[in-house]
Amino acid sequence: MTAQPQPNTFRAGPDERGHFGTFGGRFVAETLMPLILELEQAYGQAKSDPAFQAEMASYLTHYVGRPSPLYFAERLTEHLREVSTASGLSGGAKIYFKRDELNHTGAHKVNNVLGQILVARRMGKRRIIAETGAGQHGVATATLCARFGLDCVVYMGAVDVERQKPNVFRMKMLGAEVVPVQSGTRTLKDAMNEALRDWVTNVADTFYCIGTVAGPHPYPMMVRDFQCVIGRETREQMMQAEGRLPDSLVAAIGGGSNAIGLFHPFLDERQIEIYGVEAAGHGLTHLHAASIAGGRPGVLHGNRTYLLMNDDGQIQDAHSISAGLDYPGIGPEHSWLHETGRATYLSATDDEALAAFQLCCKLEGIIPALEPAHALAKVIELAPKKAKDHLMVMNLCGRGDKDIFTVAEHLGAAM
Amino acid sequence: MTARIDKCFASCRAENRAALVIYSMAGDPDPETSLSILKALPKAGADIIEFGMPFTDPMADGPAIQAAGLRALKAGQTTVKTLDLVRRFRADDADTPVILMGYFNPIYVYGVGRFLADAKSAGIDGLIVVDLPPEEDDELCLPTLAAGLAFIRLATPTTDDRRLPAVLANTAGFVYYVSITGITGAATPDFRQVSDAVARIKRHTPLPVVVGFGVKTGADAAAIAEGADGVAVGTALVNAVKASLDTEGRATSKTVESVAKLVEGLAAGVRSVTKAKAA
Numbered sequence: 001m002t003a004q005p006q007p008n009t010f011r012a013g014p015d016e017r018g019h020f021g022t023f024g025g026r027f028v029a030e031t032l033m034p035l036i037l038e039l040e041q042a043y044g045q046a047k048s049d050p051a052f053q054a055e056m057a058s059y060l061t062h063y064v065g066r067p068s069p070l071y072f073a074e075r076l077t078e079h080l081r082e083v084s085t086a087s088g089l090s091g092g093a094k095i096y097f098k099r100d101e102l103n104h105t106g107a108h109k110v111n112n113v114l115g116q117i118l119v120a121r122r123m124g125k126r127r128i129i130a131e132t133g134a135g136q137h138g139v140a141t142a143t144l145c146a147r148f149g150l151d152c153v154v155y156m157g158a159v160d161v162e163r164q165k166p167n168v169f170r171m172k173m174l175g176a177e178v179v180p181v182q183s184g185t186r187t188l189k190d191a192m193n194e195a196l197r198d199w200v201t202n203v204a205d206t207f208y209c210i211g212t213v214a215g216p217h218p219y220p221m222m223v224r225d226f227q228c229v230i231g232r233e234t235r236e237q238m239m240q241a242e243g244r245l246p247d248s249l250v251a252a253i254g255g256g257s258n259a260i261g262l263f264h265p266f267l268d269e270r271q272i273e274i275y276g277v278e279a280a281g282h283g284l285t286h287l288h289a290a291s292i293a294g295g296r297p298g299v300l301h302g303n304r305t306y307l308l309m310n311d312d313g314q315i316q317d318a319h320s321i322s323a324g325l326d327y328p329g330i331g332p333e334h335s336w337l338h339e340t341g342r343a344t345y346l347s348a349t350d351d352e353a354l355a356a357f358q359l360c361c362k363l364e365g366i367i368p369a370l371e372p373a374h375a376l377a378k379v380i381e382l383a384p385k386k387a388k389d390h391l392m393v394m395n396l397c398g399r400g401d402k403d404i405f406t407v408a409e410h411l412g413a414a415m
Numbered sequence: 416m417t418a419r420i421d422k423c424f425a426s427c428r429a430e431n432r433a434a435l436v437i438y439s440m441a442g443d444p445d446p447e448t449s450l451s452i453l454k455a456l457p458k459a460g461a462d463i464i465e466f467g468m469p470f471t472d473p474m475a476d477g478p479a480i481q482a483a484g485l486r487a488l489k490a491g492q493t494t495v496k497t498l499d500l501v502r503r504f505r506a507d508d509a510d511t512p513v514i515l516m517g518y519f520n521p522i523y524v525y526g527v528g529r530f531l532a533d534a535k536s537a538g539i540d541g542l543i544v545v546d547l548p549p550e551e552d553d554e555l556c557l558p559t560l561a562a563g564l565a566f567i568r569l570a571t572p573t574t575d576d577r578r579l580p581a582v583l584a585n586t587a588g589f590v591y592y593v594s595i596t597g598i599t600g601a602a603t604p605d606f607r608q609v610s611d612a613v614a615r616i617k618r619h620t621p622l623p624v625v626v627g628f629g630v631k632t633g634a635d636a637a638a639i640a641e642g643a644d645g646v647a648v649g650t651a652l653v654n655a656v657k658a659s660l661d662t663e664g665r666a667t668s669k670t671v672e673s674v675a676k677l678v679e680g681l682a683a684g685v686r687s688v689t690k691a692k693a694a
């Protein structure tokens with residue numbers, strides 16, 4: 001691992017060329033470059049425009065349903081304290097869930113989509129395209145396109161269309177066209193390739209609404225900014241609940257948007273431990289989707305970041321039980337936080353996530369999405385080793401309705 | 416440093432015609448057939464060869480070139496093998512310029528310094544890397560120029576007059592004008608708009624301008640050759656390779672022959688247009 005210089009602040013990035021340390025950048029075809037520069041300018045203007053901020057805040061409150069609660073997961077906390085006691089430690093962190101699964105459309109994705117759609121409107125774009133894996137970003141995009149009367153085309157790998165049928169139907173009900181992508185491995189990375197191909201072809205009227213902190217600059221920055229509402233609310237809510245900031249933060253990582261949204265507002269409180277959880281699939285020595293644990297730096301989809309690839313630079317298939325984590329890369333800011341050592345990246349297997357999913361249902365009466373179930377799997381490991389006054393926040397970034405078929409299949413249950 | 420490329424355009428100019436630039440995917444459908452295709456191209460009338468470096472995720476390519484890349488990868492093509500094919504081609508052809516065309520990740524992973532040294536010693540004349548706009552010149556463009564190879568940039572319909580100087584600044588050899596906003600193998604361009612665009616680019620640079628994307632037939636090639644210094648064809652060739660394969664996807668006795676026939680037709684199209692002298 002190349003050591004990156006330690007910055008004075010972790011919250012200043014990216015630089016004007018879109019770099020977080022050596023990561024990020026704008027690795028796109030010339031056709032797209034003028035659009036990306038135009039978007040950067042439009043977003044810069046929106047960001048400093050109080051009218052835009054007010055519009056955003058109003059829709060977040062009245063349409064998305066924010067703020068989402070910061071909830072003390074009391075029974076999970078008690079359970080893990082028993083685990084701690086049984087192992088002779090008598091600790092067990094106090095666990096809070098940031099409940100972004102209660103947002104309209106059922107995940108954090110809508111925070112970002114709202115922001116991008118409002119930017120697209122300012123730019124006069126009438127046609128919105130998006131890629132989606134689990135379908136949550138696609139549903140959020142279809143939802144806001146319906147709300148604002150915009151055309152919506154969602155690219156989705158043919159494999160994901162098959163395993164996320166309820167979301168495909170949702171998108172269609174909302175008026176979106178869902179295009180099953182047959183190229184490559186027919187999953188999220190191919191959906192992103194196909195969306196980029198559409199964008200290159202329809203540059204004049206089309207806005208590409210990317211679903212995570214990936215893609216060329218300014219996307220990783222812009223998507224992060226829109227997701228930071230998660231961390232900002234968490235700060236305030238934790239001050240209210242406990243009179244102080246949390247001691248640790250845990251979030252699942254596909255591209256890393258829900259995670260960076262929680263982490264970013266806390267990056268400069270260096271005593272706060274930060275854990276990102278990648279999908280270890282069948283295990284790190286088998287098929288998985290853990291780019292930091294099992295990949296190395298490369299260039300794909302417009303930025304330099306950690307990627308799963310072979311020795312010849314060909315991108316490898318990712319695997320995760322969770323379609324939303326099934327991506328061979330990670331947002332460039334996470335690669336930088338990893339190399340600077342500011343955040344720690346762990347991974348959870350399919351089986352660990354399934355076990356955590358069931359525990360959450362039974363102890364808290366919350367059916368989580370399989371993505372945050374990966375984060376929960378590591379909370380289950382970390383919390384018993386912490387003292388009882390340790391405050392741990394996990395981003396419960398999506399609800400599990402979309403996943404019940406997958407889970408049933410793995411548990412051998414008939415639906 | 417761009418001697419072979421410069422000489423090629425000079426001799427086309429002496430014949431008052433445009434150059435024919437042919438794209439072929441390295442290792443498709445297998446390394447030996449790919450070498451035979453490479454060797455057949457100049458004989459069939461190709462002036463410059465763009466040799467595609469296969470990549471799993473070619474975001475600016477249409478289905479035909481995507482599939483060709485996957486065929487090559489499936490047959491075990493690697494960057495080392497691609498350079499080796501060029502080395503073997505160069506052993507009997509000292510004149511035809513060979514440009515490698517592809518995406519940055521395989522080069523980045525190979526190591527930029529090592530790649531440039533190996534490419535140069537293999538007899539490669541230049542690079543076209545689709546996902547490296549001028550904003551990323553430090554990555555590969557400047558080291559390529561320093562190593563004495565050409566870095567050929569794509570200019571597109573979205574590259575306006577304000578942006579053109581930046582796109583042209585570190586370009587060498589020729590400029591590749593992408594005739595449509597879109598991916599390879601898509602729509603046929605509007606020839607009138609293309610010749611206006613070429614004229615616009617020529618106001619900014621003395622370099623030859625080659626036009627590609629969407630050129631399929633000898634007639635298309637002739638129409639483009641009216642206004643441009645070169646015509647590039649890729650998808651049509653890759654389709655000819657594919658159409659010649661057996662049901663298992665292996666080369667047949669017809670593969671090289673059908674590619675050569677296609678290129679002969681394109682060359683006849685390009686040569687049917689005699690350009691005004693002075694230019």
Ligand SMILES: Cc1ncc(COP(=O)(O)O)c(C=O)c1O
Binds near residue numbers: 108372
């Ligand atoms: C609920 C949920 N969590 C997480 C993710 C992964 O994305 P990210 O890492 O950008 O938050 C997804 C993606 O579909 C999702 O639906």
